[in-house]
Amino acid sequence: MAEGEEPEKKRRRIEELNENMVVDGGSVDHTEWQGRWDHLKKFLERAGPFTHPDFEPSTEALSGFRHIHVVDMDTIDVSNLNRQFLFRPKDVGRPKAEVAADFVNGRVPGCNVVPHFKKIQDLDETFYRQFHIVVCGLDSVVARRWMNGMLLSLLIYEDGVLDPSSIIPLIDGGTEGFKGNARVILPGMTACIDCTLELYPPQINFPMCTIASMPRLPEHCVEYVRILLWPKEKPFGDGVALDGDDPTHIQWVYQKSLERAAEFSITGVTYRLTQGVVKRIIPAVASTNAVIAAACATEVFKIATSAYVPLNNYLVFNDVDGLYTYTFEAERKENCSACSQVPQDLQFPPSAKLQEILDYLTENASLQMKSPAITTTLDGKNKTLYLQTVASIEERTRPNLNKTLKELGLVDGQELAVADVTTPQTVLFKLNFIS
Amino acid sequence: MLWGDHGQEGLENAHVCLINATATGTEILKNLVLPGIGAFTIVDGHKVSGEDVGNNFFLTSSSIGKNRAQAATELLQELNSDVSGNFVEESPDKLLDNDPEFFHRFSLVIGVQLPESTCLRLGSVLWDAGVPFLVCRTYGLIGYMRLIVKEHTVIESHPDNALEDLRLDQPFTELKHHIESYDLDSMEKKDHSHTPWIIVVAKYLEKWYSEHNSQLPKNYKEKEAFRQLIREGILTNENGTPEDEENFEEAIKNVNTALNPTKVPSATEDIFNAEQCENITSQSPSFWVMAHGVRDFVRNEGNGKLPVRGTIPDMIADSDKFIKLQNVYRDKAMKDAAVVSKHVEALLQSFGKPPESISEQEIKLFCKNAAFLRVVRCRSLAEEYSMDTFNKDEITSCMDSADSEMVLYLMLRSVDRFYQQHSRYPGVYNYQVEEDINKLKLCVNSLLQEYSLNVNVKDDYIHEFCRYGAAEPHTVAAFLGGSAAQEAIKIITHQFVPFNNTFLYNAMSQTSATFQL
Numbered sequence: 001m002a003e004g005e006e007p008e009k010k011r012r013r014i015e016e017l018n019e020n021m022v023v024d025g026g027s028v029d030h031t032e033w034q035g036r037w038d039h040l041k042k043f044l045e046r047a048g049p050f051t052h053p054d055f056e057p058s059t060e061a062l063s064g065f066r067h068i069h070v071v072d073m074d075t076i077d078v079s080n081l082n083r084q085f086l087f088r089p090k091d092v093g094r095p096k097a098e099v100a101a102d103f104v105n106g107r108v109p110g111c112n113v114v115p116h117f118k119k120i121q122d123l124d125e126t127f128y129r130q131f132h133i134v135v136c137g138l139d140s141v142v143a144r145r146w147m148n149g150m151l152l153s154l155l156i157y158e159d160g161v162l163d164p165s166s167i168i169p170l171i172d173g174g175t176e177g178f179k180g181n182a183r184v185i186l187p188g189m190t191a192c193i194d195c196t197l198e199l200y201p202p203q204i205n206f207p208m209c210t211i212a213s214m215p216r217l218p219e220h221c222v223e224y225v226r227i228l229l230w231p232k233e234k235p236f237g238d239g240v241a242l243d244g245d246d247p248t249h250i251q252w253v254y255q256k257s258l259e260r261a262a263e264f265s266i267t268g269v270t271y272r273l274t275q276g277v278v279k280r281i282i283p284a285v286a287s288t289n290a291v292i293a294a295a296c297a298t299e300v301f302k303i304a305t306s307a308y309v310p311l312n313n314y315l316v317f318n319d320v321d322g323l324y325t326y327t328f329e330a331e332r333k334e335n336c337s338a339c340s341q342v343p344q345d346l347q348f349p350p351s352a353k354l355q356e357i358l359d360y361l362t363e364n365a366s367l368q369m370k371s372p373a374i375t376t377t378l379d380g381k382n383k384t385l386y387l388q389t390v391a392s393i394e395e396r397t398r399p400n401l402n403k404t405l406k407e408l409g410l411v412d413g414q415e416l417a418v419a420d421v422t423t424p425q426t427v428l429f430k431l432n433f434i435s
Numbered sequence: 436m437l438w439g440d441h442g443q444e445g446l447e448n449a450h451v452c453l454i455n456a457t458a459t460g461t462e463i464l465k466n467l468v469l470p471g472i473g474a475f476t477i478v479d480g481h482k483v484s485g486e487d488v489g490n491n492f493f494l495t496s497s498s499i500g501k502n503r504a505q506a507a508t509e510l511l512q513e514l515n516s517d518v519s520g521n522f523v524e525e526s527p528d529k530l531l532d533n534d535p536e537f538f539h540r541f542s543l544v545i546g547v548q549l550p551e552s553t554c555l556r557l558g559s560v561l562w563d564a565g566v567p568f569l570v571c572r573t574y575g576l577i578g579y580m581r582l583i584v585k586e587h588t589v590i591e592s593h594p595d596n597a598l599e600d601l602r603l604d605q606p607f608t609e610l611k612h613h614i615e616s617y618d619l620d621s622m623e624k625k626d627h628s629h630t631p632w633i634i635v636v637a638k639y640l641e642k643w644y645s646e647h648n649s650q651l652p653k654n655y656k657e658k659e660a661f662r663q664l665i666r667e668g669i670l671t672n673e674n675g676t677p678e679d680e681e682n683f684e685e686a687i688k689n690v691n692t693a694l695n696p697t698k699v700p701s702a703t704e705d706i707f708n709a710e711q712c713e714n715i716t717s718q719s720p721s722f723w724v725m726a727h728g729v730r731d732f733v734r735n736e737g738n739g740k741l742p743v744r745g746t747i748p749d750m751i752a753d754s755d756k757f758i759k760l761q762n763v764y765r766d767k768a769m770k771d772a773a774v775v776s777k778h779v780e781a782l783l784q785s786f787g788k789p790p791e792s793i794s795e796q797e798i799k800l801f802c803k804n805a806a807f808l809r810v811v812r813c814r815s816l817a818e819e820y821s822m823d824t825f826n827k828d829e830i831t832s833c834m835d836s837a838d839s840e841m842v843l844y845l846m847l848r849s850v851d852r853f854y855q856q857h858s859r860y861p862g863v864y865n866y867q868v869e870e871d872i873n874k875l876k877l878c879v880n881s882l883l884q885e886y887s888l889n890v891n892v893k894d895d896y897i898h899e900f901c902r903y904g905a906a907e908p909h910t911v912a913a914f915l916g917g918s919a920a921q922e923a924i925k926i927i928t929h930q931f932v933p934f935n936n937t938f939l940y941n942a943m944s945q946t947s948a949t950f951q952l
Contacts, residue, residue: 033496035485039458039906042575046868048902049895050943082436082470085514107492177437178921178931182945214629216757217749264754283437286469287924290462290917298910298942311945319921320595322934325947 031110043307055307065304068104069131071116071123072097077245083286120147121424128168129154133300136172137293141193141200142370142422144172145338148185148193149423152339155188162188169310171299173292177283180292183314183330184299187339190313191330194338198365199330218268221260222277225253229260244279253278291317337367337427344429346416350406354385358401361418369420376416378409385416405431436470442591442928443471447517449542449927450474454527454557455481456507458909459573460547461493462916464511467923474519475511476541479504480526490909528553535560543926545569545919548907551851558583558816567926570816571919574850575903577843578915578940581952582813582922582933586711588722589809590801591930597807600744603637604651604696607743613763614638619668624678627670629753631760632686636693639665639686651694658694662687682751697740699733700806707733709810717786721793725801726808728779732771742771742802772802813936819952825886826952833950834890840939840948845882845892846900852878860905872901911942 045057074096076087086103087096097115104113116123120143128134128150138144148170156166170185172193185192210216211223230242235252243249254274261269275281295315302308316326335342348357354374361372373387385400385408387393400408410416412433417426436443449472453460456479464475481487481503488494491507498506504522512520523530523537527549530537538544544561546554546568554570561568567584602610614637619627643652643661652661665686670678699707706712707730711723732742745768747761776798780790801808818824833841853861853875861871876897883890918938925933937950 033485033488033499036489038486039490039908042862042902042904042906043908045865046902048899050899081515085465085469088513107495109496210751214753214757216752216754216761265758266754285437285921286466287917287921290466290920291914292917294910294913294917295945297913298945301908301910308943315945318595319918319931320593321932322949323918323922323938323947325940325945327944327946 044305050308052302052306052309055305065300066110066112068111068113069116070097070100070113071118071120072100073117073119073122079281083284083289085286120150121421125150125154131168133303134168134170135296135300136170137296138172138174141197141368144174144193145197145422146424148187149338149425151185151187152192153425157341169303171296171303173296175284175288175292177285178288178318178320180288180317181315182292182295182299182311182317184303184311185313191332192336192339194366195333195336196314196330197368215260215264215266218257218261218266218270218273219277221257221264221266221269222253222274224260225256226278229256242278244275250275250278288317288319291319333366338423343415344427345432346429347432347434348405349435350410350412350433351404353402353404354408355401357405357416358386361420369418369422372418372420374416374418376410376414405433438924438928438930442930445928446924447471447473450476450540451923451927452476452478452538452541452544453547454478454545454549455547456491456493456503457487457548457573458491458907458912459571459915459919460545461491461507461511462909462913463545463547463571463919463923464507465493465514466917466920468511468514468518468520470924471515471517472927474521475508476521476523477504477508478523478525478527478530479507480524480529490907490912492909527557531556531560536564538566539564541566543567543569543923545571545923547571548573550854552855555816555820562815562817569919569923569926571915572847573907573912573915574847575900575906576908576911576942577847577903578911578918578938578942579844579847580915580919580922580934580938581816581819582926582936583815584811584813584926584933585815587811587813587926587929587933588720589811589925589929589932590722590804590807592804592807592809592932593930594807598692598695599746599748600697600741600806601633601693601747602697602740602743603633603640603693605740606637607767609763609767610637613760624670626753626756628678628680628682629751629756630682631747631752631756632682632689632750633693633747633760634756635665635668635683635686636690639668640694651696652690658690661694662690665690685750699739699741703741703806703808706808706810715782715786717788721797722801724782724793725775725779725798727782728775728798729802729805731778732775736774737771741805742775743767744803744806745769746803768802769799772799775802809932811933811935813933814952822886826950827886827888829950829952830886830888831890833948834888837891837893840941840946841950842892842896843939843941844937844950844952845879845888845890846896849875849879849882849892849897850900850905852882862901862904864904868901868904872898875901908942911940914940914942 047055047057072095076091076094076096076099078089078092080087081089086100091099095115095117097117101113101115105111134147134151136144136147138147151168151170154166154168156163167186167188170187172185173182174180206220206223211220211227215221215224226242234240236249242253250271254271257269257274261267299310302310311327312329314328314330318324332339334340335344337344346357357374358372361367361369371388373389374385376383376385384393384397386397410431412431414431416429416431418429419426451467451472453464453475456477467475483494483498483501483503483506485499487503488496488499493507493510502524504524508520508522512518538560544566546557549570558568562583562585565585567587570581572579606614614634617630617634617638619630619638622630639661643664652658665683669680669683672678706726711719712726712730715724715727729742733739743764745765747764750757776795779793779798783790783792830841833839850860856878857874861875862868879892879897883892922933925931934949935951937952938947940947
C-alpha cells in the first residue's frame with residue numbers, strides 16, 4: 001500500500017469510532033450500549049421555553065462526565081459507612097479518593113475518575129487551572145475560603161476587565177443534620193464565599209472558666225479532660241496527642257470525664273457523647289447529603305451543557321418539619337476582602353498597638369482570619385511584623401504586638417500584606433490613621 | 436444518629452416495599468439501606484433496558500435483559516449486609532389483581548413512576564389496610580412526592596426553635612421555694628455573678644410585681660423598663676463602673692422569651708380536643724391513651740398547664756447553683772409524669788388492659804414532649820381526585836401566580852391523562868414532540884374543564900412537558916431519593932414531622948413547594 005493511503009485509512013477509522021460513540025451507539029464497544037443516553041439526550045437535542053437563551057441543541061455533547069478528578073485527604077472510617085455509599089467495610093483505612101475512584105470507574109463504563117489523596121492546599125494553580133468546573137463538599141469554612149481564593153487567583157483582568165474564559169465556576173454544597181445548602185459561585189462575577197461570611201456564624205467554644213472550674217453539662221466535663229487533663233497527665237506517653245479514632249484514648253477520656261462529672265453531680269456522660277465531643281462530630285444522614293449532592297450535580301449539568309440558566313445563586317434546604325427550600329441571590333460585597341480587588345481599609349490611631357490590628361483581623365465578622373501573618377515594606381525592605389505559624393519567628397516578632405504602629409515605623413497609607421490559611425493569596429490592607 | 440437508639444430500632448424492624456427499581460426508586464432505597472432499614476422488597480415486572488442502565492447507578496450493562504427487581508436488589512443489598520433485600524418479579528397491577536393482601540405486610544409502600552390507574556388502585560388498597568403510601572415521580576426536571584397516611588402521630592417532633600418551659604410567669608411551689616433561698620442583695624460578687632439568669636429574672640420579677648400590681652411586663656416599653664431594672668442590679672466597683680456580670684447580661688437578653696405566659700400550644704390543644712383523644716377504647720393506640728392522660732392532668736393537677744418539661748438551657752453559673760436549679764425542674768417533671776402515669780393506668784384499667792401495656796419510659800417521653808406533639812393526616816388519593824372533594828381553593832389560589840409550582844402538579848395530572856388516552860407519554864421520540872404539544876394541550880384543557888378550574892396554564896409549560904419526553908434524569912431522581920427516604924424514615928420512626936401531602940421540586944429554578952391536596 002502506498003504511504004499516502006495509510007493516513008487516510010487512519011482518519012476514516014477515527015471518524016467511524018466517533019460516530020458510534022454518539023447517541024444510540026450500537027457498537028461492539030462495551031462502554032456504550034443502546035439507549036444509554038435516552039434519559040439525557042432530550043435535554044440536549046431539544047430547545048425549550050425555559051432553556052438558556054444561548055443554548056443550541058446538539059447531539060455531540062453526549063458522553064456524560066468522563067474526566068473527573070477527586071481530591072480528599074481523608075481515609076475511610078467505619079462511622080462513614082452509614083451514608084457514604086461508595087465505601088464498604090473492607091475499605092476502612094484506605095484513602096477515600098482512591099476507593100471512590102475505583103468504585104465509580106468500575107460501575108460507570110467509560111468514566112475516568114482520577115484520585116488525589118491530598119489536602120486541597122497541597123495542589124497549586126497549575127492543577128486547578130485545568131478544570132472547567134470545581135465542585136466542593138468540604139467540611140470546614142476555612143477550606144471553602146481557600147478554594148474560593150484559589151479560583152479567584154486564577155482570574156485574568158485585562159485593563160481592569162475580567163476575561164470570562166478565566167472564570168472557573170465553583171459549586172459548593174454543605175450539610176449538617178437535616179439542613180443543607182448548595183450554591184453556585186462564578187468567581188469575579190457573583191457573590192463568593194467571603195462575600196457571605198456572616199452566613200457562617202463563628203464557632204463558639206465553651207469558655208475556659210466553665211471548663212476549668214464551673215462545669216454544668218457533660219460536654220464541659222469531656223472538654224476539661226481533653227484540654228486540661230490530657231496534656232497534664234500524658235496518659236499514653238510524652239508528646240502523644242489525643243487521637244479521636246483510637247478507642248483506648250477515648251476510653252481513658254470517658255473514664256476521667258465520668259470522674260469529673262461525679263465531682264459536680266453532673267449526669268449524662270456516655271462513651272458516645274465523649275467521642276462526639278472529642279471528634280467534634282456533627283450528626284450526618286445519607287438523605288440530606290443525597291439532596292444537596294443532587295442539587296449540586298444538577299448545577300454542574302446546567303453549566304457544562306449550557307442548557308439552563310444555573311442557580312442564581314444560593315439554595316437552602318431543611319427537612320425537619322416537612323420539606324423546606326429557600327432560593328435567593330446572595331449579593332456581592334462591595335469591599336469583599338477576597339473578590340472585590342479593593343484594598344482593605346484598616347482604620348487605627350497611630351497610638352494603637354499591633355495587637356489591636358491582629359485582634360481585628362481575627363474577630364471581625366467579615367474577615368475571621370485564623371492566624372494572620374502581617375508583613376510590610378519598610379525602608380525598601382520586606383519586614384515581618386508578626387507571624388505565628390513558625391515558632392522561632394513568632395518568638396522573635398512577639399514583642400511587636402505590644403508596640404504602637406508609630407513605634408513600628410508605620411505611616412498613614414502604609415500597605416500591609418496579610419497571609420492566612422483562609423486564603424491562598426495575601427490580602428492587601430491599607431492603613432488609615434485616625435485621631 | 437439523629438433519631439436515637441429507639442428510632443434506629445424502629446428502622447431496623449421495618450420492612451419497606453419499593454415498586455419499580457428505576458433510578459428514582461433505587462436512589463430512595465439506597466438512602467434507606469445505608470442507615471440500616473430492616474428489610475426491603477422490590478416489586479417490579481420489568482426487564483432491565485439499556486435506557487435503565489444509563490441513568491441508574493444500581494444497574495450495570497451486564498444485567499440488560501434480566502429481571503430489573505433482582506438486578507437492583509443485588510447491588511443495593513451489598514451496601515449493607517445487615518439489611519434483608521428481597522424482590523418479586525411481578526407488576527403491581529398483577530399483584531393487585533391476584534393478591535392485594537401482599538401489600539399488607541409492609542411498614543410503608545413506596546411507588547415510583549407509576550401510571551395513574553395503578554396509583555389509584557394501590558392507593559385504595561393501602562388506605563383500607565392502613566399502610567402508609569408514598570408516591571414518587573421524576574418527570575424531566577420535575578420531582579413529585581405524595582404522602583398518603585390516614586393518621587400519623589408524632590411524639591418526638593424535635594422542633595428547631597422550641598421555647599423553654601421555665602414557668603417564670605407561674606412558678607410551681609418547689610421553684611418558688613428555691614428562688615426564695617436566694618438573697619441577691621446580700622451576695623458577694625463571686626456568687627452574685629454566678630447566679631443562674633433564671634433566678635435573676637425571677638427575683639427582679641418579684642420587684643416588678645410589687646411596683647406594678649403583680650402584672651407581668653406586657654409590651655415593648657414595659658419589657659425595656661424591666662430590662663433596665665435588671666441592669667441596675669449589676670454590681671458596681673468602688674468607682675461606680677459596672678462589673679462584668681455575664682449572668683445578668685444573659686438575664687437581660689432572655690427577658691423577651693422568659694416571660695411568655697405558660698400555656699398549652701394550640702397544636703396540643705387540638706390533639707386534646709380530637710375525637711380519638713376523647714373516646715378511648717381498648718383499640719386506641721398508646722399515643723391517644725397518653726394524650727388523654729395528659730389532658731386529665733392539665734384539667735386537674737396541672738391547673739391548665741402541661742407537665743413540666745424538666746430541662747433548662749445551659750447558662751453562666753457555678754456548677755452547684757446550676758445543678759441544684761436543674762434538679763428542681765427535673766424533679767418536678769418526674770412528679771408530674773408520675774401523676775400522668777396514674778391517669779394513664781386508670782384509663783387502661785377501665786377497659787381491662789394491664790398498666791404495663793404503656794411503659795413508664797414511654798409516658799416520661801410523652802410528657803417531656805407534650806408541647807411538641809403533632810398529628811399529621813394526609814387525605815386519600817380518592818379524595819384528591821374526586822369531583823366532590825378535590826381542593827379547588829388551594830389550586831385556584833396558587834394559580835393566581837402563573838409560575839407557582841402548582842402548575843407542575845396540573846401538568847403531571849395532564850400527562851397522566853395523555854397516557855390514559857394514548858398509552859404513552861408525550862414527546863418520547865423527537866418526531867412526536869410537535870404534534871404532542873397540541874394533544875397535551877387538549878388534555879390540559881379537558882382536565883381544567885372537568886374540574887371547573889378557571890386557571891391559566893401557560894403554553895410554555897405544555898411545551899416543556901412535551902420536551903421532557905418522560906425522561907428521568909439521574910440528578911433529579913437523586914434529589915427525590917434523598918427527600919423521599921427521609922420522609923420514609925419519619926413515617927417509620929415517628930420522629931420529626933412528615934410533609935402534608937404533595938411536594939413539588941423544580942430542578943430548573945431549584946425551588947419547591949408543598950401543597951395539601
